[in-house]
Structures are given as C-alpha cells and as structure tokens.
Amino acid sequence: MDDGLADLLHRVVMLLGEATRKRAEGHDGLTYSQLRLLGTLEEIQPTTQHRLAQALSISDPAVSRALRPLEADGLVRIETDPDHARRRLVMLTDTGRAAFHDTGRPLYDELREGLLAAGFPYERYLADTARLAEILASD
Numbered sequence: 001m002d003d004g005l006a007d008l009l010h011r012v013v014m015l016l017g018e019a020t021r022k023r024a025e026g027h028d029g030l031t032y033s034q035l036r037l038l039g040t041l042e043e044i045q046p047t048t049q050h051r052l053a054q055a056l057s058i059s060d061p062a063v064s065r066a067l068r069p070l071e072a073d074g075l076v077r078i079e080t081d082p083d084h085a086r087r088r089l090v091m092l093t094d095t096g097r098a099a100f101h102d103t104g105r106p107l108y109d110e111l112r113e114g115l116l117a118a119g120f121p122y123e124r125y126l127a128d129t130a131r132l133a134e135i136l137a138s139d
Helices: 003-025 032-044 049-056 060-072 094-117 122-138
Strands: 076-081 084-092
Touching: 003 094, 032 049, 032 060, 032 084, 032 094, 049 060, 049 084, 060 076, 084 094, 094 122
Parallel strands: none
Antiparallel strands: 076 084
16 A cells, blocks of 8 residues: 555544544534444344444453443443353444534544545445445445
C-alpha cells in the first residue's frame, strides 16, 4: 500500500474514532464500549456471551459485567439457550437497536462531512463498495 493511501486511511480511522467517542459521550449515558457492544451484537445475534467476548476481544467476565446494565435498561435480552441449558444467548432488543442507530445516524453524517472536508472521495468510495458487494454476492 502506498504511503499516501495509508495516511488517508489512518486519518479516516482517527476521524471515525473521535466522532464515535464524542457522540457516545452525549447519548443518554451510553459509553463508547457499550455502543460498540450493541453494534457487534446486532451483527452476530443471537449469540453466546463467549462468542460476543471473542468478537469484542475482551474476557467472558468483562462481557458479563458489561451486559448487566444494558439488560437492566432493556437494551439487551439474555435467555437460556434451549439447546444447551448452561449456555446463555444474548439478543439486542428493539430499544437497544434504536439506541445504537440513533447514535449511529448522526455519527454517519459527521463522518461523511469530515471525510469530504478532508478531500476523501466519499461518494466514489460508497459506489465502489456497493459494486464490490454485488460482485461478491454473485459468486
């Protein structure tokens, strides 16, 4: 990868991280880590706490601790796996999904504006990404 592209990608990641943290701080007390957990859960639900821990690269006890306030606030639901009595499945509730997306939409807009201001060809990137997804789906 050439240095110019690597620098641009680094700036994109930094913008995303800064915007995410700022947005998370102002959203009903949800932390960046909680929003990250909700977003990950949306991608892989229903899932076990162990699988969620692996996806987040944190320990099983850390996931358990992180889930308690989210469950108390009605953002996630934890149930016993019907196929394995000792396993617990974690699912995002409608309220949790809304909290994640309500935070994500303004973040998306801020990221887009920041990338355009930095000279990143955002619309071309979106078109190229959509085309790549189509190509991969057709195989």
